[in-house]
Amino acid sequence: xxxxxxxxxxxxxxxxxxxxxxxxxxxxxxxxxxxxxxxxxxxxxxxxxxxxxxxxxxxxxxxxxxxxxxxxxxxxxxxxxxxxxxxxxxxxxxxxxxxxxxxxxxxxxxxxxxxxxxxxxxxxxxxxxxxxxxxxxxxxxxxxxxxxxxxxxxxxxxxxxxxxxxxxxxxxxxxxxxxxxxxxxxxxxxxxxxxxxxxxxxxxxxxxxxxxxxxxxxxxxxxxxxxxxxxx
Amino acid sequence: xxxxxxxxxxxxxxxxxxxxxxxxxxxxxxxxxxxxxxxxxxxxxxxxxx
Numbered sequence: 001x002x003x004x005x006x007x008x009x010x011x012x013x014x015x016x017x018x019x020x021x022x023x024x025x026x027x028x029x030x031x032x033x034x035x036x037x038x039x040x041x042x043x044x045x046x047x048x049x050x051x052x053x054x055x056x057x058x059x060x061x062x063x064x065x066x067x068x069x070x071x072x073x074x075x076x077x078x079x080x081x082x083x084x085x086x087x088x089x090x091x092x093x094x095x096x097x098x099x100x101x102x103x104x105x106x107x108x109x110x111x112x113x114x115x116x117x118x119x120x121x122x123x124x125x126x127x128x129x130x131x132x133x134x135x136x137x138x139x140x141x142x143x144x145x146x147x148x149x150x151x152x153x154x155x156x157x158x159x160x161x162x163x164x165x166x167x168x169x170x171x172x173x174x175x176x177x178x179x180x181x182x183x184x185x186x187x188x189x190x191x192x193x194x195x196x197x198x199x200x201x202x203x204x205x206x207x208x209x210x211x212x213x214x215x216x217x218x219x220x221x222x223x224x225x226x227x228x229x230x231x232x
Numbered sequence: 233x234x235x236x237x238x239x240x241x242x243x244x245x246x247x248x249x250x251x252x253x254x255x256x257x258x259x260x261x262x263x264x265x266x267x268x269x270x271x272x273x274x275x276x277x278x279x280x281x282x
Contacts, residue, residue, distance in 0.1 A: 035234065036234055036239065037234055037236060037239045038236065038239040038240045038242075038243040039234065039238075039239040039240075039242045039243045039246070041243050041247075042242070042243055042246035042247070045246075045247070045250050046246075049250070085257075088253065088254070088257045091253060092249070092250050092253050092254065095249045095250075095253065096246045096249055096250055099242055099245050099246040099249060100242065100246060102242060103234055103238055103239060103242045104234075209257075209258075209261070212261055213261065215265075216261060216264055216265055216268070219265065219268045219269070219272070220268055222272065223268050223271050223272050223275070226272065226275045226276070226279075227275065229279075230275060230278070230279070
């Protein structure tokens with residue numbers, strides 16, 4: 001296996017620096033929100049993680065479509081990488097949201113539309129990983145996974161739009177004039193800058209981890225091929 | 233308005249969870265990479281002997 005390419009090493013460094021800068025912006029630049037004060041600072045990383053989580057699930061669906069068209073096993077590796085990383089980021093969004101909810105709503109969890117659809121979305125993709133492991137034939141596994149991510153991706157817009165379509169206590173930040181949401185808060189220009197900075201930062205971190213996970217997938221495939229060669 | 237002490241406690245808990253989950257995932261990537269590399273080296277070593 002080739003050593004880590006220089007662009008990826010540079011991306012690693014940029015990701016770490018951006019992550020530190022995002023932390024600095026959240027704690028030193030963004031002002032305190034008047035009602036929730038410090039706990040509102042979870043919002044910046046919470047929304048960024050949810051964003052990259054959803055982005056990854058859509059990326060996986062696109063990779064699935066390309067696999068179904070081209071039958072190139074590399075797209076199966078890309079699809080798996082996108083799902084795995086998105087699961088991690090979306091889990092962070094769910095957990096951090098839950099911690100933010102405790103002092104804001106008085107409970108860690110409530111079965112309101114956004115939380116319910118987010119939990120279903122996470123479980124759909126956990127099931128994806130479990131079901132993949134149950135299929136030995138690589139071609140069948142890749143075909144099944146591609147179709148699964150395509151169907152599973154329907155839950156992404158449902159989760160995103162749930163706070164706009166149903167009555168909910170979850171805040172609507174983008175287009176906050178929604179009349180179905182009860183928990184919105186106004187954002188000052190500094191809050192907006194911090195939010196977009198963390199969104200950009202986590203997008204870069206996503207790309208970095210995505211590249212590493214794809215390399216790991218390719219290495220795993222190489223090991224699998226060598227093992228098969230040895231058996232012959 | 234939320235009490236400062238309670239608010240800070242939950243903020244720290246939130247960021248701790250974010251950092252721990254991210255760190256665990258990055259470490260898992262490193263561990264999986266190293267173990268696959270070891271398997272690959274041993275497979276190639278056996279192939280050379282044969």
